[in-house]
Amino acid sequence: MIGIVVLFSQMDNAKMIKGLLVRSGFDVVATCTTGASAMTAVDDLSEGIIVCGYKFPDMMYNELRSDLPPDFEMMLVASRGNLQEAMGEGVVCVEMPLKAADLVDTLSMMVDAAERKKKKRRMQPRVRSEADKAVIGEAKGILMERNNMSEEEAHRYLQKMSMDTGTGLVDSAYMVLNVYGTS
Secondary structure: OOEEEEEOOOHHHHHHHHHHHHHOOOOEEEEEOOHHHHHHHHHOOOOEEEEEOOEOOOOEHHHHHHHOOOOEEEEEEEOHHHHHHHOOOOOEEEEOOOOHHHHHHHHHHHHHHHHHHHHHHHHOOOOOOHHHHHHHHHHHHHHHHHHOOOHHHHHHHHHHHHHHHOOOHHHHHHHHHHHOOOO
């Protein structure tokens, strides 16, 4: 689930927004009043959304935005004048005075988009290091030589072994190397 950090300079506002979001089914992992405390909360997450106001005691929203990791989105809740400045900065804006339905609907769309990105990233094949490729190649070579397999058969054998043992392909290759005493 996508973690949400709520950040407003007044704790009462932050708690009110958090309560609304929690009642709407969102996972609010932190409620903060400073940009520094929000960044600390973000450090514990791999991805998420910050729902915040325009100005905090230690920084402005745009300073915080520039410091966020790439897998974090920002929803800015501010007056119309402040929102016009934020347009085009990769920030989703919700205008004050705040309507609960607007906040919840916009956040729902942001969470859905973040979930789609997460799924898309998981579907991309992992890029293996040269060392991992070498271990897999060495294991396939041993299987080909000692068991008279083709390269494709050796690769399929490692894949099946990986699935059967619940380990990664590289770990399975290390198992083959350990069995034949070459590692």
